[in-house]
Amino acid sequence: MTTKNKISAEQHLLNRIVAFKKTAWFPVVENKTGSVLTSKFSGIPLLNENETWPKCGSCHQEMQLFVQLNASELPKEAQQAFGGGILQVFYCTNLEQTDKNSECDAYYPFANSALLRILDPAKLVAKTLNSSPVINAFEEKVIVGWKAIDDYPNPEELDELGVELSDAESELLYEQDYPKSGDKLLGWPAWIQGIEYPDCPDCGDRMKLIFQLDSEDNLDYMFGDSGIAHVTQCEKHPDKLAIAWACC
DSSP states (O other): OOHHHHHHHHHHHHHHTGGGOEEEEEEEEESSOOOTTSOEESSOOOOBTTOOOOBOTTTOOBOEEEEEEEGGGSOGGGTTSSSSSEEEEEEOOOGGGSOTTOTTSOOSTTOTTEEEEEEOGGGSOBOOOSSOOSTTOOOOEEEEEEEEEEEOOOHHHHHHTTOOOOHHHHHHHHHTTSSOOSSEEESOOOOSSSOOOOBOTTTOOBOEEEEEEETTSSSSOOOTTTOEEEEEEOSSOTTOEEEEEEOO
């Protein structure tokens, strides 16, 4: 296929699936320290003055802050991504220090070695901490902006939506990195082993993607063998949040 024909085929494909186009937002980061209210990877999160740093329910060690998102700092078009307030994702990375049968390896949703929650900063008094108690805490990266990019679902998800792609079209989609890999807000999940949206434990509905965390993008962490993690939320029960990942 000539370059011209390939570009034409790619555009034809995107025109076919344009109804399913979503906007994904890539974080723009700086290696610096932010306040406890700011959107960030790692660093000191917002904590209530009377609470201790969240600990793993399995090994009982302090968990890494993977990401904190302040809704007021999200792009205008995405400020209701998770409803409002401050979303926090804590995750235990101490698997190597625990028994092989430990649940610290939280690849499945709702594991006791992860904590996801949404806080209302107006309803608590912030705790003051000078440093993180987490062993080998990741470097803090403050999210200073967001870059919008078009995103499309993968062939399997398109098939669920009633669009069947040929092998050639599926390859074109893959070559264009759709769905987009990397850390991103909203968009379509870049699945590794097939569609794996968790179901809400309250209503059983499929949960929606809020944020994608890719191996060694903005966090110095790899999910298994170059895996990708997804933070999801129930639309009916916004307090039901999960993180799960899969790898090759």
